[in-house]
Amino acid sequence: MTHRALRYPGLRDVQEDVARAAATLFSNEPDDVFLGADHGWWAATVSDDLGGTGGSLSDIAPMIEEAGAGAVSSALPWTVGVVVRMLCLSSDDRTAILLRHIAAGRLVVSVPAMDGRRLAGEIGAIGTEDGVDASVLALGPPGWLLLPVIASGSPSLAVLGPDTPGLGTTPVHGFDVSRPWTRYDLHHVRLADAVMVTNPQLFSAWQAALGITCALDSAGAARTALTRTVEYSSARQQFGRPLGSFQAYKHQCANALVELTLAQSLAYRAVRAVDTPEELRLGLACAMQSTRSATAVCETAIQLHGGIGFSWESGLHRYLRRARTNEILVGGEVTAAMLLDEVVRP
Amino acid sequence: MSDTFETQVVAWFERHVPRDWPGSVESMSFDEYVDFQRDWLQTLNRRGFGAPGVPQRWGGGGYSLHEQATIFSAGARVGAPPTDAFEVSLNHVPATLLTAGDEAQQERYVRNAIAGTLWCQGFSEPGAGSDLASLTTRAVKDGAGWRITGQKIWSSHAAHARHCLLLARSDPSSRRHEGITYFILDMDQPGVSVRPIRQIHGPSNFCELFLDAVWVPEENVVGEVNGGWEVAQTTLAAERGPIALPTIERIGAQLASLAASLDRDRLEEAPLSGAQATIAALIARHAAVRSLALDTVDLSARGADGGRLNSVLKIAWSELLQAVSGAAMLLARERVLAEPIPDNFLGYVSGRSGTDWLGSWAATIAGGANEIQRNIVSERLLGLPREPSPHPGTSR
Numbered sequence: 001m002t003h004r005a006l007r008y009p010g011l012r013d014v015q016e017d018v019a020r021a022a023a024t025l026f027s028n029e030p031d032d033v034f035l036g037a038d039h040g041w042w043a044a045t046v047s048d049d050l051g052g053t054g055g056s057l058s059d060i061a062p063m064i065e066e067a068g069a070g071a072v073s074s075a076l077p078w079t080v081g082v083v084v085r086m087l088c089l090s091s092d093d094r095t096a097i098l099l100r101h102i103a104a105g106r107l108v109v110s111v112p113a114m115d116g117r118r119l120a121g122e123i124g125a126i127g128t129e130d131g132v133d134a135s136v137l138a139l140g141p142p143g144w145l146l147l148p149v150i151a152s153g154s155p156s157l158a159v160l161g162p163d164t165p166g167l168g169t170t171p172v173h174g175f176d177v178s179r180p181w182t183r184y185d186l187h188h189v190r191l192a193d194a195v196m197v198t199n200p201q202l203f204s205a206w207q208a209a210l211g212i213t214c215a216l217d218s219a220g221a222a223r224t225a226l227t228r229t230v231e232y233s234s235a236r237q238q239f240g241r242p243l244g245s246f247q248a249y250k251h252q253c254a255n256a257l258v259e260l261t262l263a264q265s266l267a268y269r270a271v272r273a274v275d276t277p278e279e280l281r282l283g284l285a286c287a288m289q290s291t292r293s294a295t296a297v298c299e300t301a302i303q304l305h306g307g308i309g310f311s312w313e314s315g316l317h318r319y320l321r322r323a324r325t326n327e328i329l330v331g332g333e334v335t336a337a338m339l340l341d342e343v344v345r346p
Numbered sequence: 347m348s349d350t351f352e353t354q355v356v357a358w359f360e361r362h363v364p365r366d367w368p369g370s371v372e373s374m375s376f377d378e379y380v381d382f383q384r385d386w387l388q389t390l391n392r393r394g395f396g397a398p399g400v401p402q403r404w405g406g407g408g409y410s411l412h413e414q415a416t417i418f419s420a421g422a423r424v425g426a427p428p429t430d431a432f433e434v435s436l437n438h439v440p441a442t443l444l445t446a447g448d449e450a451q452q453e454r455y456v457r458n459a460i461a462g463t464l465w466c467q468g469f470s471e472p473g474a475g476s477d478l479a480s481l482t483t484r485a486v487k488d489g490a491g492w493r494i495t496g497q498k499i500w501s502s503h504a505a506h507a508r509h510c511l512l513l514a515r516s517d518p519s520s521r522r523h524e525g526i527t528y529f530i531l532d533m534d535q536p537g538v539s540v541r542p543i544r545q546i547h548g549p550s551n552f553c554e555l556f557l558d559a560v561w562v563p564e565e566n567v568v569g570e571v572n573g574g575w576e577v578a579q580t581t582l583a584a585e586r587g588p589i590a591l592p593t594i595e596r597i598g599a600q601l602a603s604l605a606a607s608l609d610r611d612r613l614e615e616a617p618l619s620g621a622q623a624t625i626a627a628l629i630a631r632h633a634a635v636r637s638l639a640l641d642t643v644d645l646s647a648r649g650a651d652g653g654r655l656n657s658v659l660k661i662a663w664s665e666l667l668q669a670v671s672g673a674a675m676l677l678a679r680e681r682v683l684a685e686p687i688p689d690n691f692l693g694y695v696s697g698r699s700g701t702d703w704l705g706s707w708a709a710t711i712a713g714g715a716n717e718i719q720r721n722i723v724s725e726r727l728l729g730l731p732r733e734p735s736p737h738p739g740t741s742r
Binding site: 262282 | 601602605606608609617618622623625627629630634635637638640641644650655658661662717719720721723724725727728730731733
């Protein structure tokens with residue numbers, strides 16, 4: 001069984017082409033953080049006048065899913081899904097320059113692991129003369145950081161470069177082995193000179209954008225986990241027959257396909273809802289559901305691979321680690337609270 | 347406000363749904379409730395909403411799949427009464443006869459079914475549930491027709507049905523699906539007796555059906571003699587497509603209402619209560635199940651095979667219903683303990699959560715039990731080895 005068989009059946013032809021191209025490229029260089037940049041993929045949703053190709057998230061979404069399917073280190077998912085989207089909320093010349101660099105693949109920006117609204121709340125409201133003290137675990141290599149803050153009373157993102165006075169970085173090798181993580185230590189970091197993006201709905205926009213990114217990434221990871229499980233179910237025999245011929249085994253695979261299908265369907269529907277009135281509700285819903293469903297699929301994959309599944313060497317754990325990480329990034333209480341708000345007060 | 351199809355449909359339902367109908371139904375007898383549903387069906391039929399997917403020539407609405415989805419959703423959102431007594435008449439009868447029936451059968455039966463003639467289905471038997479192909483009700487050729495003897499069970503609405511879609515074994519030497527014939531049985535004859543069976547949530551909507559040498563004329567054989575199994579597949583297919591949408595929409599409406607009821611006095615920064623976390627998770631899951639249901643409509647409308655997803659959808663929505671009605675019940679706490687046990691079925695999501703929760707097992711067990719659906723999903727979608735054959739040497 002090929003990966004193709006478990007793809008989301010609602011992909012348009014052009015999306016299938018994108019997915020195939022991404023699968024090939026990602027399989028060659030799984031550890032390259034900048035992968036996809038020199039193909040212009042990071043520029044996909046940046047407007048033409050800033051050096052991009054002016055496409056929509058729908059065009060690039062299968063590529064984000066493929067990054068998860070390969071559990072690759074490329075920063076493409078959060079660059080396109082979150083950083084570019086958030087910076088496009090600003091009409092500041094300096095964000096335009098940043099977008100150009102990002103589109104050209106010269107710049108990677110890290111995003112904090114903590115929910116944006118919660119992180120900004122923990123840092124506390126910042127005035128123009130205040131310095132920020134914080135220790136922020138972020139997804140991405142040491143370099144630039146996108147920091148949610150409440151600046152002069154408004155939800156904002158500060159874009160902090162590596163030369164920012166008071167900003168220190170340490171690589172973190174932790175739970176998610178497939179992506180680069182960095183601890184950013186801020187000591188009296190002044191925001192007065194930082195590039196800022198401000199918007200009253202910023203934190204919910206952030207949550208939905210990161211939610212859709214993680215949903216797609218997780219759907220990809222889960223697809224690989226289930227594909228490998230189906231392959232194993234016929235390859236491995238015990239008691240004189242393939243594992244997949246035992247009904248208990250079969251039914252767990254069926255449950256996993258139900259979860260995978262739900263994860264895919266909602267993630268791609270949320271992608272189609274971007275820039276429509278449904279964007280927030282579906283973005284938050286897929287943040288919770290697609291990530292949780294994907295974790296369930298990856299858990300099943302470990303169990304159904306028996307002893308092999310428990311070995312580091314099999315590599316299956318990379319998908320489980322990644323899926324669980326995505327769930328922690330966006331599938332928690334902040335998203336749940338925002339989703340309830342959105343349902344009760346649309 | 348744009349005058350889209352959806353806007354028009356919602357407005358129509360808002361104008362025509364009877365006020366406080368659940369309250370008036372609670373005191374109705376079974377017969378009165380059937381009449382109430384028939385009246386509502388006839389109101390729906392004025393706009394073709396009763397059988398929206400059936401061509402207008404037969405009394406249906408002739409609507410596209412997307413329009414059908416809109417109609418089902420609107421009715422659910424506005425809380426329209428069900429047409430549950432007529433589910434076989436409106437779905438299974440046209441699906442079967444318009445595909446496999448001859449012209450005379452179509453003319454004689456389809457329009458009347460949609461107009462409100464009550465039909466039931468005679469498929470399952472005490473010894474043949476999930477394994478329908480093992481059925482033993484016997485059909486013997488007798489002159490210009492057939493004499494049929496046997497017993498059916500779980501036959502919904504048989505107590506008041508005029509006609510029955512019936513499967514019987516016509517080749518005595520066959521054991522599985524090769525020797526089965528599909529009949530239209532006239533229920534109004536000696537030899538037909540019906541015993542309602544009370545369901546765990548209160549209503550007695552389904553029945554045992556005893557057939558003692560009942561008569562079916564030759565012209566009421568649907569399809570080929572001994573070719574009934576293929577015809578039955580068209581009946582079973584009637585349970586797919588946009589039909590799950592009304593229930594899925596009602597689940598969404600209930601979740602929104604539960605979320606609102608938990609919203610009082612919630613401070614912006616306060617941690618979520620357990621109840622709020624549960625409801626948020628169910629809202630997220632509902633969004634995914636609804637998305638999947640709409641995907642199956644999109645795929646079918648494109649001519650692509652929605653069948654791939656139908657078993658997945660069935661598992662997902664039925665188990666969501668169970669989870670949501672269960673959560674609603676726990677949130678209602680001791681108040682639900684005073685809910686009376688109903689005689690009439692008000693739909694899967696009636697708002698009486700004790701009843702809804704118990705009734706949800708109809709969704710997970712009927713229409714192909716979820717264990718069978720999991721076999722289908724793993725075997726036909728994932729290609730895992732099929733179950734061992736019950737009779738080596740014969741086909742399954």
